[in-house]
Amino acid sequence: MKKAILIGFGNVGRTLAEELIKLDMVEIIGVITTKGFFKNNSNWKSWLKELIKSYPNYKHEESLLEDVLKELDIDIAFVTIPPSYYNGEPNLTIYNKLLSNRINIITADKTGLSLNYENLINEANKNRLFFGYRATVMAGTPATDVAKGLKGRNIKEIKAVLNATTNYILSLIEKGYTFEKALEEVKRLGLVEPDPKIDIEGFDAAAKIVIILNTLGIKSTINDVKRESLLSIDEKDIRNAIEKGRKIKYIASYNKNKTKVGLEEVDYESPLAKVSGNYNCISFVIDEDNIITLTGPAGPALNTARAMITDLYEFHEKNY
Numbered sequence: 104m105k106k107a108i109l110i111g112f113g114n115v116g117r118t119l120a121e122e123l124i125k126l127d128m129v130e131i132i133g134v135i136t137t138k139g140f141f142k143n144n145s146n147w148k149s150w151l152k153e154l155i156k157s158y159p160n161y162k163h164e165e166s167l168l169e170d171v172l173k174e175l176d177i178d179i180a181f182v183t184i185p186p187s188y189y190n191g192e193p194n195l196t197i198y199n200k201l202l203s204n205r206i207n208i209i210t211a212d213k214t215g216l217s218l219n220y221e222n223l224i225n226e227a228n229k230n231r232l233f234f235g236y237r238a239t240v241m242a243g244t245p246a247t248d249v250a251k252g253l254k255g256r257n258i259k260e261i262k263a264v265l266n267a268t269t270n271y272i273l274s275l276i277e278k279g280y281t282f283e284k285a286l287e288e289v290k291r292l293g294l295v296e297p298d299p300k301i302d303i304e305g306f307d308a309a310a311k312i313v314i315i316l317n318t319l320g321i322k323s324t325i326n327d328v329k330r331e332s333l334l335s336i337d338e339k340d341i342r343n344a345i346e347k348g349r350k351i352k353y354i355a356s357y358n359k360n361k362t363k364v365g366l367e368e369v370d371y372e373s374p375l376a377k378v379s380g381n382y383n384c385i386s387f388v389i390d391e392d393n394i395i396t397l398t399g400p401a402g403p404a405l406n407t408a409r410a411m412i413t414d415l416y417e418f419h420e421k422n423y
C-alpha cells in the first residue's frame with residue numbers, strides 16, 4: 104500500500120484522517136503540524152485513532168519537514184494547512200520541498216496554486232507526480248472537474264459566489280443587520296477565517312477563481328485579481344436592491360481577461376442570487392452564449408475531506 108503523511112491536522116486534517124481510516128487506500132505513516140512530527144510505529148489505524156482523540160497531547164518529535172521527507176519513504180502528502188496569501192510562505196516552500204522529494208500531493212490549501220499554478224503543476228507533470236486540488240474550490244462540489252471539462256472552449260465570462268462567509272454576511276444585512284453586527288455573528292458561529300481579511304478583502308474568492316481559470320488553461324495569479332473589499336458596502340443599497348427585484352452579491356468574475364472580486368447586482372431569480380448557507384455557485388458563459396451553472400456545498404470539513412478522497416481515487420486510477 105502507498106505510504107502517506109498528513110501535513111496539517113486541524114478541522115479538515117482530522118476529518119480526513121477519520122475518512123482514510125475507513126478505507127484501505129493508503130497507509131498513514133506520520134502527521135506534521137506546527138507542534139512537530141507525530142510518527143507511527145505500530146498499526147497505523149489504531150495509532151491514528153488515538154492521535155485524533157488526544158491531539159496535540161501525544162508523543163511527537165521536533166523534526167523539520169525536510170528531515171522527515173528524506174528519512175521516510177513517502178508516496179503522497181495530504182496538505183491541509185492554513186492559507187498564506189500575503190507572501191505565500193511557508194506554504195510555497197512546503198509544496199516545493201514535496202515536489203523536489205518526488206512526493207505526490209493532494210491539497211485543500213489554495214495558496215500554492217493561486218500564487219504559482221503554472222510552476223507547481225509543470226514541476227509535478229515533469230516528474231510524473233500527481234497534484235490533486237479538487238478540495239480547493241467549492242470543496243464538496245466538483246467545480247474544478249467542470250472547469251477541466253471546458254478546457255479549449257471559448258470562455259466569455261465567469262460569475263461566481265465562491266465565499267460562503269461573505270455571502271452569509273450579505274444575507275444578514277438583507278435582514279436588517281449592520282455590517283459590524285453581521286461580522287460579529289459570523290465570528291460567533293466560527294464561519295470566518297482566523298484572519299477575517301481573507302474573506303472580507305476577497306482573497307479567498309480571488310484564489311478560487313484563479314484556480315478555476317488556470318484549470319481552464321487561462322494563466323493567472325491572485326495578484327492579477329482586482330479585489331473590492333466587502334467593507335465598501337452600503338447597507339441601504341443591499342436592502343434597496345431587493346425592492347427592485349435584484350440582489351447584491353459578492354461576486355468573483357472573469358470577463359475579457361479581467362478578473363475581479365466585488366459587489367455586483369444580480370437578478371433575484373438567477374442561480375447566483377439564490378445561493379445561500381454553505382452553498383457556492385459558479386456560472387460559465389461559453390461559445391455562443393451557452394450558460395453552464397454549477398451550484399453545491401462548499402465545505403464544511405467533511406465535504407472537503409471527501410473531495411480529497413476523490414482526488415485519492417484519481418491518484419490510484421492513474422497509477423502514479
Ligand SMILES: NC(=O)c1ccc[n+]([C@@H]2O[C@H](COP(=O)([O-])OP(=O)(O)OC[C@H]3O[C@@H](n4cnc5c(N)ncnc54)[C@H](OP(=O)(O)O)[C@@H]3O)[C@@H](O)[C@H]2O)c1
Pocket residue numbers: 110111112113114115116135136137138183184185186193211212213238239242401402403404405407
Ligand atoms: N474548512 C473547510 O471546509 C475548508 C474547505 C476548503 C478548503 N479548506 C482549506 O483547508 C485548509 C485547512 O483548513 P482547516 O479548517 O482544517 O484549518 P485549521 O483547523 O486551522 O488547521 C490547520 C492545521 O494546519 C497546521 N499547520 C499550520 N501551519 C503549518 C505548517 N507550516 N506546517 C505544518 N502544519 C501547519 C495547524 O497546526 P496546529 O495544529 O499545530 O495549529 C493545524 O493542524 C485551509 O487552507 C483551508 O482554507 C478548508
